[in-house]
Amino acid sequence: MKVTLFATCxxxxxxxxxxxxxxxxxxxxxxDIDFPENQICCGQPAYNSGYVKESKNAMKKMISAxxxxxxxxxxxxxxVYMFKEYPDVFQGDPIWEQKAQALADKTYEFTEFIVNxxxxxxxxxxxxxxxxxxxxxxxxxLLGVKEAPLKLLRQVKGxxxxxxxxxxxxxxxxxxxxxxxxxxxxEMVTEKVHDVEQTGADxxxxxxAGCLINIGGRINRQGKPIKVMHIAEVLxxx
Amino acid sequence: MKTSDDLFNHRVTKELDNTFMRxxxxxxxxxxxxxxxxxxxxLGHWEEWRSHGEEIRKHxxxxxxxYLYQLSENVAQRGGHVYFAQTAKEATNYIKGIAKKKNxxxxxxxxxxxTEEINLNTVLEELSCExxxxxxxxxxxxxxxxxxxxxxxxxxLHKNKEQIRDxxxxxxxxxxxEKPEELALYVREKLRNExxxxxxxxxxxxxxxxxxxxxxxxxNEGNADLVTALPKTQITVMxxxxxxxxxxxxxxxxxxxxxxxxGQKLTSYITTLTGIKEEGDTDGPEEFxxxxxxxxxxxxxxxxxxxxxxxIRCAACVNACPVYRHVGGHTYGSIYSGPVGVVLSPLxxxxxDYKELPYASTLCGxxxxxxxxxxxxxxxxxxxxxxxxxxxxxxxxxEKLLMKAFGLGASSPTxxxxxxxxxxxxxxxxxxxxxxxxxxxxxxxxxxxxxxxxPNKDNFRNWLKQRSKGGEQ
Numbered sequence: 001m002k003v004t005l006f007a008t009c010x011x012x013x014x015x016x017x018x019x020x021x022x023x024x025x026x027x028x029x030x031x032d033i034d035f036p037e038n039q040i041c042c043g044q045p046a047y048n049s050g051y052v053k054e055s056k057n058a059m060k061k062m063i064s065a066x067x068x069x070x071x072x073x074x075x076x077x078x079x080v081y082m083f084k085e086y087p088d089v090f091q092g093d094p095i096w097e098q099k100a101q102a103l104a105d106k107t108y109e110f111t112e113f114i115v116n117x118x119x120x121x122x123x124x125x126x127x128x129x130x131x132x133x134x135x136x137x138x139x140x141x142l143l144g145v146k147e148a149p150l151k152l153l154r155q156v157k158g159x160x161x162x163x164x165x166x167x168x169x170x171x172x173x174x175x176x177x178x179x180x181x182x183x184x185x186x187e188m189v190t191e192k193v194h195d196v197e198q199t200g201a202d203x204x205x206x207x208x209a210g211c212l213i214n215i216g217g218r219i220n221r222q223g224k225p226i227k228v229m230h231i232a233e234v235l236x237x238x
Numbered sequence: 239m240k241t242s243d244d245l246f247n248h249r250v251t252k253e254l255d256n257t258f259m260r261x262x263x264x265x266x267x268x269x270x271x272x273x274x275x276x277x278x279x280x281l282g283h284w285e286e287w288r289s290h291g292e293e294i295r296k297h298x299x300x301x302x303x304x305y306l307y308q309l310s311e312n313v314a315q316r317g318g319h320v321y322f323a324q325t326a327k328e329a330t331n332y333i334k335g336i337a338k339k340k341n342x343x344x345x346x347x348x349x350x351x352x353t354e355e356i357n358l359n360t361v362l363e364e365l366s367c368e369x370x371x372x373x374x375x376x377x378x379x380x381x382x383x384x385x386x387x388x389x390x391x392x393x394x395l396h397k398n399k400e401q402i403r404d405x406x407x408x409x410x411x412x413x414x415x416e417k418p419e420e421l422a423l424y425v426r427e428k429l430r431n432e433x434x435x436x437x438x439x440x441x442x443x444x445x446x447x448x449x450x451x452x453x454x455x456x457x458n459e460g461n462a463d464l465v466t467a468l469p470k471t472q473i474t475v476m477x478x479x480x481x482x483x484x485x486x487x488x489x490x491x492x493x494x495x496x497x498x499x500x501g502q503k504l505t506s507y508i509t510t511l512t513g514i515k516e517e518g519d520t521d522g523p524e525e526f527x528x529x530x531x532x533x534x535x536x537x538x539x540x541x542x543x544x545x546x547x548x549x550i551r552c553a554a555c556v557n558a559c560p561v562y563r564h565v566g567g568h569t570y571g572s573i574y575s576g577p578v579g580v581v582l583s584p585l586x587x588x589x590x591d592y593k594e595l596p597y598a599s600t601l602c603g604x605x606x607x608x609x610x611x612x613x614x615x616x617x618x619x620x621x622x623x624x625x626x627x628x629x630x631x632x633x634x635x636x637e638k639l640l641m642k643a644f645g646l647g648a649s650s651p652t653x654x655x656x657x658x659x660x661x662x663x664x665x666x667x668x669x670x671x672x673x674x675x676x677x678x679x680x681x682x683x684x685x686x687x688x689x690x691x692x693p694n695k696d697n698f699r700n701w702l703k704q705r706s707k708g709g710e711q
Contacts, residue, residue, distance in 0.1 A: 005702075009648075012698045013658055014691045019698035023705075035702050041648040046641050048601060050623030050633070054645030061649045137602035170560040174600025181598060182683025187254060187564045188600075189688065217688030220673060 001118075003031040004069035006062075006083075006107070008076045009041040010209040018209060021236035022075045022110060029118055038065040042082040049176045052089065059086055063099045071117065072107040075232050077139020077208050080109045084143065109139060110232060111148040111207060122155035127237040129227075130160040132201040134192070134215065135167050136208035149207055149231055156234060162199040169195075173214040189218040196226060207231045239355045239587050241386035242571040246594040253569045259388075259396040263566050266395055270557040273501020274608070281497065291494045292612040294487045295548035298479070302539065305448040305481050306530065312451025316513025318526040322478075326356035326533050333440070333473055334361055336527060340471055342367055342437035346429075348455065348462035349373035350442025351390055351551060352477045352531050354573045355586065358440070359384075369440075370432045372461035374425055378402055381409050388567025390574060391499050391553040396566050429461070439469035439523075443476035444551075445491060446528070449484045452512040453528070456492060458500070460507045472523040478530050479539075479547040485510075491550055494610035498554040534586045543618055546581045548611045553578070555605035555615055561598055570595060577605035577615045584622060593632055596622035640680070661693035 003026055011019045023033050042062060043055035063086065066072050074080050084107070086100035114120050133153060139145050153161055172178065172188025179185075192215055196204050204219070204226050206212045216228035242249060253259065278284040298305055310320040323329035337345065345367055347353065359369045359380075371380045375394035379385045382405045387393030394402070399416040406412030406424065414420045441462050445454040453474050455462040466472055482488045488510070496502045515522030538547055556562055556576030567575035572583040572592060580599060584592040596619050605615040627633045633641075647653045668674045668681075669692040677685040684690055 007698055013661060013693050016694040016696070016698035016701060020701060023702065033702075035699065037699070038651045040651060040654045041644075043648060046644050046648070048620065048623075049637070049641065050596075050620070050625075050627035051638075051641040051645070052624050053628065054641045055648075057645055058648030061651075137600070137604070141603040141607055168604070170600050170602035170604065172560070172600065174602065177597070177600045179680045179683040181250070181561075182686055183250060183254060184561060184564055184598070185600075185684075186687030188560055191564075213691060214688065217684070217690055220689040221675070221687060 001031050002070055003033055003113075004066060004072050005033050005035045006039060006066065006072050006074035006079065007035065008074055008079045008209060010213065011075060014213060015209050015230065018075055018230040018232050021230065021232040022073075025114075025123060025232055025235050026073065029114065029120060029123060031118075034069075036065040036069070042079040044078060044082045045175055047082065047085075047089070048174075056089065059089060059100075060096060063096065063103050066103055066107075067099070069106065071113065072103065073110055073113045074107065075110040075207070075209070075230060077109050077136050077143045077145055078210060080107050081138045081143040083107045109143060109145050109148075109207070111152055112143075112145045114235075115148040115151050121151045123152065123235050125155070125235045125237050126157040127203075127234055128158040129203050130162060130199075130201045131203040131205050131234070132162050132164040132196060132199040133167065134164055134171060134196075134204060134206045134211060136206060136211045137168075137170050139208055140168065152231065152235060153205065156237075159234070162201050164199055165195050166192075171211045171215050173210045175210065178214060185214075186218075189214055193218050193222060193224060193226075197224060201226070203227045203229055203234075205229050205231055205234055239357075239573050239583065240571060240591055241568065241573060244571075246569075246571065249569045249571060250565055253565045256396070256566065258398055258401065259566045260564060262396055262398055264563055266392065267557050267563055270499075270501055270554075271608075274498055274554060274557070277497040277501050277503060281493075281503075287490070287494060288610055288612050290490055291550075291610050292548065294482065294490060295550070295611045298481060298483065298487075299539065299544060299547055302479065302481070305483060306478060308448040309446050309451060309481060310528075310530070312448065313513065313526075313528050314451075316451050317516060318451065318513050318528055320528045320530065322530050322532070324532045326531070329356050329475065329529050329531050329533070330358055330361040332527075332529060333358060333475070334365060336471065336473060337362060337365055337367055337438060340437055342471075344368045344370065344432065344436045345438045345440055346370050346372050346432055346436040346465050346469065347376075347440045348442065348457065348465045349376050349393070350440070350475055351573060352442055353440065353475050354387065356475075356531060356533060358475070370429070370436070372429050372433070372459075372465055373457070374422065374459060374461075377425060377429070378405060381405055386568065387573055388575060389553060389556060390551055390576075390578070391556075396568070429464075433464045433468050436469045438471045438473060439465040440473045440475065441465055443474050443480055444495070445488050446476055446481045447483075447485060447488055447510065448481055450510075450512055452510045454488055454492070455507070455509045455511070456495060456505050457507045458502075458505045463507050463509055466509075466511055466523070467521065470524040471527075472525065473527045473529060475529045475531060478532050478535050491611075495550050495552050498608070498610040499552040538585050542621060543581065543585055545613045546578070546585065546618060548613050549578055549582075550611060551578075552610060554608040554610060558604040558608040560602060560604065561600065565598070569598070577619065581615060581618045581622065589626060589632060593626060596620075596626060658693075658697050662695045665693055
C-alpha cells in the first residue's frame, strides 16, 4: 500500500526520531512510503494566531505537494486537523476549495490510519515499562481520534498502562500561546507534569510533537525521571 | 462590564500568584465538571439534548424581532411596562426614573450579569439609593468594597470561607466562625430584613417566555423569589436575546442550564412570574417593568459572531477552561470571563480594553465540548484573532514581521531548506547538551520554565532521502 508521509515541520526540525519511527512502523506493516519534498508546514502557527492571509500560501503549497498522494499519513493530530480545516479556509475559491477538500478527505493521523485503514491493532511492539498517555486536544476533541491510540497501546507487550488524571486537560502548548502567554503556559504544563508524576509511570506517551516538546521540556527542566515518547516510537520498539 | 484598569499582563502575574484563588478555582472546576458529566450521563442522550438546545436558541435568534414583539405585547397585556433600551445609558436612565418616581431609598436585587454590564448599581447609588445584592456571592463581593465577580455563576468563587469570614468581620463586625452554616445564617438574617423594607425589587431574567409574557428565574438560594415577593415595584432587566417561545423550550433550556452550570437536575427554585397583581390574585407586584437591553447585541446579530448570542449563561465553558483554571476570572478584566467572556467582551466592549483576551487560549476546544447549546466557542475565539490581525491592524509589529517571514518560508521549499540547514548552527550558541535552556527572542518566554530541543543537526527528510538511496539508516 502506497502511503505518503506528511512529516510535519516540528518532526522534521526537532523530532527526527519520531519521523524515523513512523517510517519504520508503516514499512513493517506493509506500506511503501513516499515523501513529497515540497512539503513544509501545514500553516497552523500563522493561521491559529489569526494570520490567515499569510498562512494561505503555505497551505496551497501543501495541497499541491500532496496532490498525487492516495493516503496522506501524519504523526500529528493537530496538523491533520489543520488539513481538515483547509476546505473552510478556501471556501468559495473556485480552484482551491475542491483541491483542499480532496486533501482533507485522504489525510489520516498515524494511529487512526493503522487502526481504521490498515485495520491492525497489534503491530508486534514490545516495550517493558509503565506508561501513561496524554490525549492531545486537537487530535482528540477536534479531529475526533480517541480510541485508536489506546487500542494500539493495549497490544504493546510488556507495557503497563495507567490512566492519566486530567488526561483531557490541555498541556498548555497551544502553539504560539506557549510563547505569547509563556507564564500561563508554564503553569499549565507544570500541572500536567505533576499529573504525570502522580501516575507513577516511567514513560509518558503522546501523539503530537507540540505537546511532547512542551511537556518533555518541562520534565527536563524539573529533572524528573520520566521518559517522553511519541506513540510511533513506542510502536517501533521490538 | 470592565472590572480593571490594570494592564492585562499585570493582571496575569498578580492572579498567577494568588494561590488561594487557584486552589479554589481548580477544586470548583473539578466539582462542577464531574457533576455535569454525571448528570449528562444520567439524563442520557446528552448530545441530542445539546442539539435540541442549539436548535431552540438558533431559531429564536433567527426570529428575535418576532419573539420580542410577542413578549412585549404579552407583558403589556398582563399589566406590565416594557422598555427597549438600545444602550446601557438608556436602560439605567429608565430605571433611575422609576427609582426617583417611587422615591426609593432601598432596592434589593437578585443576581443579574446584564445589570453589572450596564453598571446599574453605581447609577442607583448616585441617587443615594441603597442597593443590596441578595445572591450570597454577590453580597459578599458587595460588602468587600464592591469587588467585581470572577465567575458568571458563582461570582465569589475566588474567595475561601476564611476570607469570607474576614470580609464580614472587618466590614460588619461579624464575630462568629468561618463555618459555612454560620456564615450563611448570618447573611440570611441580615438579608431577611432588607427584603422586608425594600422599596423596589430588581431581578435579571434567565429566560423570558414570549407566549405568556413571563420571566423565569433560576436560583438555588431563593433570593430572587424573595426579591420579587415583597417590594411592590418590580423591575426585571434582560439581555434582548434571553428569550424562548414557550414554556416547552424553557423546560429544555433550564434542564440543560442546571446540569451544565452546577451539575444539578434542578435548582432549588425555578420560578416563572407573569405581570402584576390582578383581581383575584393573592400576590404580585403593583407595578412591573421589563427592561430589554440591547447594548451592542443587535450588532452581533446577523454577523459571524451571532452564535455567542445562543449563550444561556451556564458557565460550563468557564468550568472547562484550562486557562481560566490558572488565572481566574479577574484576569479577564471583564464581568464576563472564561471562554464566553473572551468572545463576548470585545464584542460588547470593543477591542481596546479586551484585545489580549482572544490570545489567552490554547484553542483546546474544551469550551466548545462543554457548551450545552453547541456554541463553537474556540472557533469564535480564533475568529477574533483574525479580526484583530486583519481588520483591526492591532497585531504587534514584530509579530507581523515574523508571520510574514513564516508565510514566505513556509511557501518556499528552497527557503525552508535553507532555514532548516541554518537552524542548528544558528541556535548553537544557545544549545547545550542538545537542548536550549535560555532561548533568544520569543523562545525566552518558553525557556523560563521549559527546555527546548535543539534543532536536529541533520533533519529528518535528509535521513529519509539517504535511506531510500540505499544509504545508511
